[in-house]
Amino acid sequence: MSSPLVFEPIAIIHSGYKEKFGIPRQPGLAVSMTATVELLPPYNSADAVRGLEQCSHIWLLFIFSACVDKGWSPLVRPPRLGGNEKLGVFASRSPFRPNPIGLSPVKLEGIRCEGSQVFLDVSGADLLDQTPIVDIKPYLPYSDSLPQAEYDIAPQIDMLKLPxxxxxxxxxxxxxxxxxxxxxxxxxxxxxxxxxxxxxxxxxxxxxxxxxxxxxxxxxxxxxxxxxxxxxxxxxxxxxxxxx
Amino acid sequence: MSSPLVFEPIAIIHSGYKEKFGIPRQPGLAVSMTATVELLPPYNSADAVRGLEQCSHIWLLFIFSACVDKGWSPLVRPPRLGGNEKLGVFASRSPFRPNPIGLSPVKLEGIRCEGSQVFLDVSGADLLDQTPIVDIKPYLPYSDSLPQAEYDIAPQIDMLKLPxxxxxxxxxxxxxxxxxxxxxxxxxxxxxxxxxxxxxxxxxxxxxxxxxxxxxxxxxxxxxxxxxxxxxxxxxxxxxxxxx
Missing domain, CATH: 3.30.2310 (YaeB-like fold)
Structure with a gap:
């Protein structure tokens, strides 16, 4: 396979997050923020999402569009490590990666087909408004959910407990x-x-x-x-x- | 973001699966099959995987290279539904998708840095030999593992119980x-x-x-x-x- 890999957006997200600062650093943390995935032509058919209503959660594969053309480096400084410790880019979920693809599991709240428009209402998404989406996949608990997985660097989220x-x-x-x-x-x-x-x-x-x-x-x-x-x-x- | 999205392989997998037929339809089902992910230049630095040894599992984002150029259609017939029922492509994990990106969580068995070569040994991968990989991400249990997720179409795998x-x-x-x-x-x-x-x-x-x-x-x-x-x-x- 020597031809270049060219992808095109199949959808775009409409979200309340209008700038990078403030977006929760992982999906699922701010569940009351809903967003809408708008399928783009020629992918906006009711057929393309047939059966998806049986999914409680879906994967969004998206492009870190705000980071495209900013390049990558082998080492990153994840915010959760205090910005001091360096980690390999492939050991991080940093948006500055060789291929700037993001991966978020979100809750599927509903599917609306309005004329030739198809919209997916989701919650828990950590995506900037207008982010291009390159794939939507059903979340398959039996293969995707690995509660036994371990990653000591990111054991849990430190939420502020202040009122x-x-x-x-x-x-x-x-x-x-x-x-x-x-x-x-x-x-x-x-x-x-x-x-x-x-x-x-x-x-x-x-x-x-x-x-x-x-x-x-x-x-x-x-x-x-x-x-x-x-x-x-x-x-x-x-x-x-x-x-x- | 109007420029085309062009990705390039960051790695290639060496796997015992030499043809599509027979590969388990989801990752994690054939755990004794190990595979090796070989990072490609300029991504093959020990820096790029620093800290990854603390992960028990990683995501491989790969290209369904055997399906590239074969196109997509809005409806697919997943084998697990007997090949009769049609499902929307975005409600399936079919390889024939608008952007043929695959997503597999695999167990990270080890990391080997040999001179300028970096190899990741993994198990449970459902990838054809020579499949190009476009991203490697740590599996983050607190955000990626959703045991409460439901998808009635794929509640579980029907394994043959015969000897x-x-x-x-x-x-x-x-x-x-x-x-x-x-x-x-x-x-x-x-x-x-x-x-x-x-x-x-x-x-x-x-x-x-x-x-x-x-x-x-x-x-x-x-x-x-x-x-x-x-x-x-x-x-x-x-x-x-x-x-x-």
Whole structure:
């Protein structure tokens, strides 16, 4: 097989994650964030997904499109190792890989065929909005689920156990935007922030600093102190506002 | 991202499966068949796999190279459904897909760095010899293992529960070739045949028929009757003989 391997997107994802910062580093951690997989022509036929409704979970094989053309190197510094320890790229799930393919198991919430459009509603996806998808496969528990597998480097996720608190203005904005977007915004924010998207060196220094994450068309400002994760402000993102 | 997605093999697998017929239809079913993943330049550095020895299992993302250029169709007839029922290609693990990428979790038995060569020894792989690999990822049990997942179409594998018997000549050949190849050939043959590679319509008719599968450089002839799976002959495959 000497011909080049050329792939094309079969679908695109529509997700509330509008930038890399803040996306949980593995799928399944923020379950209240739903996303929609839109099949693209000529793959958007009801036939192509026949029987898929019997799956509780599916694999999304996608392209780390934000990392394409940024190259790869044999060693990476995974955030979960504090950004200091180097690991081989094939021993990591880093997006900067020779072939920038990502692999995520997600929960299949529903399938909608509307005219010539086919949409898969999924939850737990850790994919940036507009990510191109190159394959969809059923999750086969008997072969894919290996609870006996071990990887000492990543034994579990360290979630922040702090309560998430909202300032009075953030609380008011939360209710307003939840209604407008028809999204369980409070739960989505709490899940994303408990995954603690701060860089490892910020966590270690415990500096008081305000961060922003973008969810849907919102910019959410927050900080962490010893007692709580405090959401101070929720505003329409200026970029999204201009586009609207 | 409008540029085409061009991937290149980062590795190639050396496996005892020399033809599609007979390969277990999912990984992990024939655990005594080991295979070797040979990293290709410029990806063959010890750095690129640093830390991977801490993984018990890895994902191989590979190209269904025997199916490339054969096209895809929205509906497939999975062998496990008897070859009659049609299923959407995205609801199946059929190799005939828009982007012919395969996904297999395998057990990592060892890593060998010999000079500028890097080899990964794996077991349980369901990959044809010489299959190109486009990515290697650590299996992360906390996100990849979903024992609660359900897919009614594929609840479990129907293994043949019949004993595997060897004719006198097959038994003699078995011992000779096991020693020569330094492979647990008897176990490999039994595992592969218990997965019952016969086409579904042959199983239903229960016809007495001799089949051949190729493992390593051997052609193994076998048949199934009501009492047993009988291996009648084990010979060097003529093609392999000519090459030797």
């Amino acid at each position: 998430v608190q909202f300032s009075a203005t953030a609380q008011a904005a939360l209710e307003r935007h939840s209604n407008r977007l028809k999204q369980p915004l409070q739960q989505q924010i709490e899940e994303v922030l408990r995954c603690d998207p701060r860089p490892a060196y910020h966590k270690q220094k415990a500096q008081q600093r305000t961060y922003g994450i973008r969810l849907h068309d919102l910019n959410i400002r927050w900080e962490v102190n010893a007692q709580a994760i405090l959401v101070s402000q929720i505003d329409i993102n200026p970029d999204d506002d201009l586009k609207a | 595997v018997q060897f004719s006198a000549t097959a038994q003699a050949a078995l011992e000779r070739h096991s020693n020569r190849l330094k492979q647990p050939l008897q176990q490999q043959i039994e595992e592969v045949l218990r997965c019952d590679p016969r086409p579904a319509y042959h199983k239903q008719k229960a016809q007495q028929r001799t089949y051949g599968i190729r493992l390593h450089d051997l052609n193994i002839r076998w048949e199934v009757n009501a009492q047993a799976i009988l291996v009648s002959q084990i010979d060097i495959n003529p093609d392999d003989d000519l090459k030797a």
